[in-house]
Amino acid sequence: MNAPSEQIGETSVASRLAAVRRRIAATAERAGRSEADVRLVVVTKEVTPGRAAEAIAAGATDLGENRAQELVAKQAGLGADGERVTWHFIGTLQRNKVRDVVGRAALIHSVDSVALGRTIASRASAAGRTQDVLLEVNIAGESSKHGLAPDDVPPALDALVAETALNVRGLMTIAPESDADRARATFRALRELRDELRGRARAASLVELSMGMTSDFEAAIEEGATMVRIGSAIFGPRGH
Secondary structure, three states, X not given: OOOHHHOOOOOOHHHHHHHHHHHHXXXXXXOOOOHHHOEEEEEOOXXXXXXXXXXXXXXXXXXXXXXXXXXXXXXXXXXXXXXXXXXXXXXXXXXXXXXXXXXXXXXXXXXXXHHHHHHHHXXXXXXXXXXXXXXXXXXXXXXXXXXXXXXXXXXXXXXXOOOOOEEEEEEEOOOOOOOHHHHHHHXXXXXXXXXXXXXXXXXXXXXXXXXXXXXXXXXXXXXXXXXXXXXXXXXXXXXX
């Protein structure tokens, strides 16, 4: 866990970002991994362009948004600063909003159905590009969360890897809240599913594991996360 010195008195975006990076590095080392193997996606949901720009100035290279309209507005508000970073779309994506996300987000983390994946592929193909995506998996089977059931992932993967304008790069999940044991089990199960799927034809590129947020990213790193999505630990509570 983070030391008290990193909880008290460090209120700037830059200092909070540095504290998160220290925690990522320490956790990776403890797990026998390299810090370079874990990408920090700084979640700018409900954060003003000015504060997002502070994160970019402090070295953030990847920003994540979870609403299409906010992605469009945030990129417009950041201007040239926004062009310096890689954008991720991490929230539930409605099919009628795909046009606003393809071409803006380098990676869409939340493909939760074959229909959505095919809509993304169609839009990407029309734009003459290939869109990187992750399949969202509801590992814990929570009714409050989106995502494919684990048993539905293999056929969905088979269907979507056939789409030439789509590049399925890995899996994403959101762990149960306020239950550290279930969260860790969720992360471990996602890693095991990814490893099993990589043995399938045309799935060798399935390398990414997007899992872990402010409350549980250390456990996610220990279980193999290649991307963690962190907002509150850097910007404070939403709306601040």
